Amino acid sequence: MIFQIDFQAGKPVYLQLADQIRYAAACGRLQPGEALPALRPLSEELRVNRNTIAKAYAELEAQGIVETHPGKGCFVTANRSPFTEPVRKSLLLTEIDEAVVMAHHLQVDKETFLQLVRERLDYFETKLEAAQNGK
Amino acid sequence: MIFQIDFQAGKPVYLQLADQIRYAAACGRLQPGEALPALRPLSEELRVNRNTIAKAYAELEAQGIVETHPGKGCFVTANRSPFTEPVRKSLLLTEIDEAVVMAHHLQVDKETFLQLVRERLDYFETKLEAAQNGK
Amino acid sequence: MIFQIDFQAGKPVYLQLADQIRYAAACGRLQPGEALPALRPLSEELRVNRNTIAKAYAELEAQGIVETHPGKGCFVTANRSPFTEPVRKSLLLTEIDEAVVMAHHLQVDKETFLQLVRERLDYFETKLEAAQNGK
Amino acid sequence: MIFQIDFQAGKPVYLQLADQIRYAAACGRLQPGEALPALRPLSEELRVNRNTIAKAYAELEAQGIVETHPGKGCFVTANRSPFTEPVRKSLLLTEIDEAVVMAHHLQVDKETFLQLVRERLDYFETKLEAAQNGK
DNA sequence: GTGGTCTAGACCACA
DNA sequence: GTGGTCTAGACCACG
Numbered sequence: 284m285i286f287q288i289d290f291q292a293g294k295p296v297y298l299q300l301a302d303q304i305r306y307a308a309a310c311g312r313l314q315p316g317e318a319l320p321a322l323r324p325l326s327e328e329l330r331v332n333r334n335t336i337a338k339a340y341a342e343l344e345a346q347g348i349v350e351t352h353p354g355k356g357c358f359v360t361a362n363r364s365p366f367t368e369p370v371r372k373s374l375l376l377t378e379i380d381e382a383v384v385m386a387h388h389l390q391v392d393k394e395t396f397l398q399l400v401r402e403r404l405d406y407f408e409t410k411l412e413a414a415q416n417g418k
Numbered sequence: 419m420i421f422q423i424d425f426q427a428g429k430p431v432y433l434q435l436a437d438q439i440r441y442a443a444a445c446g447r448l449q450p451g452e453a454l455p456a457l458r459p460l461s462e463e464l465r466v467n468r469n470t471i472a473k474a475y476a477e478l479e480a481q482g483i484v485e486t487h488p489g490k491g492c493f494v495t496a497n498r499s500p501f502t503e504p505v506r507k508s509l510l511l512t513e514i515d516e517a518v519v520m521a522h523h524l525q526v527d528k529e530t531f532l533q534l535v536r537e538r539l540d541y542f543e544t545k546l547e548a549a550q551n552g553k
Numbered sequence: 554m555i556f557q558i559d560f561q562a563g564k565p566v567y568l569q570l571a572d573q574i575r576y577a578a579a580c581g582r583l584q585p586g587e588a589l590p591a592l593r594p595l596s597e598e599l600r601v602n603r604n605t606i607a608k609a610y611a612e613l614e615a616q617g618i619v620e621t622h623p624g625k626g627c628f629v630t631a632n633r634s635p636f637t638e639p640v641r642k643s644l645l646l647t648e649i650d651e652a653v654v655m656a657h658h659l660q661v662d663k664e665t666f667l668q669l670v671r672e673r674l675d676y677f678e679t680k681l682e683a684a685q686n687g688k
Numbered sequence: 689m690i691f692q693i694d695f696q697a698g699k700p701v702y703l704q705l706a707d708q709i710r711y712a713a714a715c716g717r718l719q720p721g722e723a724l725p726a727l728r729p730l731s732e733e734l735r736v737n738r739n740t741i742a743k744a745y746a747e748l749e750a751q752g753i754v755e756t757h758p759g760k761g762c763f764v765t766a767n768r769s770p771f772t773e774p775v776r777k778s779l780l781l782t783e784i785d786e787a788v789v790m791a792h793h794l795q796v797d798k799e800t801f802l803q804l805v806r807e808r809l810d811y812f813e814t815k816l817e818a819a820q821n822g823k
Numbered sequence: 824g825t826g827g828t829c830t831a832g833a834c835c836a837c838a
Numbered sequence: 839g840t841g842g843t844c845t846a847g848a849c850c851a852c853g
Contacts, residue, residue: 486826
């Protein structure tokens with residue numbers, strides 16, 4: 284899993300994290316029974332207080348999306364309501380549009396923008412492979 | 419102009435509003451030189467404090483998207499970003515990363531994602547041209 | 554009369570002006586019966602809205618320090634309670650101390666500071682003579 | 689530390705507080721490295737909202753007089769102004785002008801005024817040295 | 824009528 | 839416990 288926290292966003296960090304996990308669980312990227320990252324390593328990777336991670340997991344547990352087994356970890360429960368295809372596309376389009384709008388106001392042209400997008404796709408791909416090899 | 423505020427979203431109201439105005443300016447629905455709604459009437463329409471609207475406008479002014487003239491109002495500027503090259507790139511990367519991470523969580527593959535991005539770029543370009551011709 | 558408005562001070566402009574006139578009247582710098590500057594020229598000199606000057610004069614009239622005779626002007630009334638010597642000194646020391654404290658934090662040394670003070674004293678003296686010759 | 693707020697003064701509370709802290713730092717009553725009172729206790733003592741105290745501290749931080757460390761507190765810095773030469777001169781001139789204008793309104797002549805300024809400079813210098821020796 | 828500022832209360836991240 | 843942020847209400851300057 285890759286997470287991306289925006290400390291300037293105004294949105295509480297614990298909600299940003301919970302949202303990202305919820306999306307991943309809703310579309311099958313996180314399978315039922317799969318373990319979430321442990322508190323300590325994740326808090327170090329994201330440079331966030333452990334309490335904040337715990338708060339995100341607690342939020343998800345309250346919503347029935349994960350179950351915490353003290354001493355073992357936090358696991359995804361059976362997936363009750365996966366996002367439908369149109370919902371997923373709409374979520375993604377919202378994010379893409381925000382980037383495109385920002386590019387317009389920053390006067391970044393189409394080709395430069397597409398090149399930046401490719402770079403970031405490659406960057407996250409590399410990061411993900413490294414994480415999997417390190418397992 | 420009509421704006422839509424979601425008070426349950428967790429996202430600050432002033433950012434929701436700023437995003438929508440940025441969006442409208444990027445697709446030509448708000449033309450350069452055009453006046454934004456005055457603080458008081460808009461605050462009544464959206465059932466939000468006047469200062470919250472003012473904060474959204476201030477955010478847009480800091481980004482060079484609008485100019486405010488005390489006693490007169492707040493106007494869309496001709497499009498010129500006040501930021502230096504590295505700052506602009508960093509702002510844009512933040513937006514791109516959010517979209518890329520969302521694609522990852524929704525299990526949208528690289529090529530599909532790039533295709534969506536191209537579609538949205540074209541969509542905005544078309545709307546902008548149409549709005550400018552309709553002037 | 555010389556007035557000095559600080560637009561950054563947070564203190565309302567009309568109160569800054571009223572205070573300065575009150576101090577001048579309280580210590581005899583403005584004599585009973587003497588006329589205050591007319592609204593229009595003063596508003597131009599201070600780069601302030603005429604309404605703001607009028608509000609300062611109204612404030613002083615409400616306190617019985619001046620009397621307004623419509624069509625003629627605004628005149629200092631009999632001076633009921635001039636500041637005593639210790640009060641005047643204390644008012645002045647407060648202002649001096651604020652300048653000295655600022656000099657310390659800006660790391661401006663004693664001699665440079667004294668030189669600046671002399672320059673400003675000369676500057677205002679010149680300005681005052683010019684105003685009197687222009688009468 | 690004890691501070692004295694005048695709610696009738698017209699001067700914003702946060703500026704009154706900032707001025708008093710600046711004064712205390714300039715005369716050595718607050719030493720570099722020393723902690724300012726925490727927001728909550730001070731806001732209760734002064735019967736003022738916590739944000740008002742925070743705004744005073746933010747003002748002092750912008751002037752390089754204190755540093756705030758989230759979660760820990762707000763500390764007096766070693767004295768080093770963050771402003772460029774012209775900005776510092778302009779800030780200082782504003783303060784000097786206020787004192788000079790007050791002297792004029794109170795009919796204090798040039799030489800008396802300069803003598804008062806010298807006295808206050810010496811007074812602060814003495815207090816500061818005494819405080820540093822008492823460390 | 825316009826926008827700007829000061830003060831306040833509630834909630835969040837963090838040591 | 840610490841400081842930071844978002845939202846709100848009241849008052850000010852001004853076209």
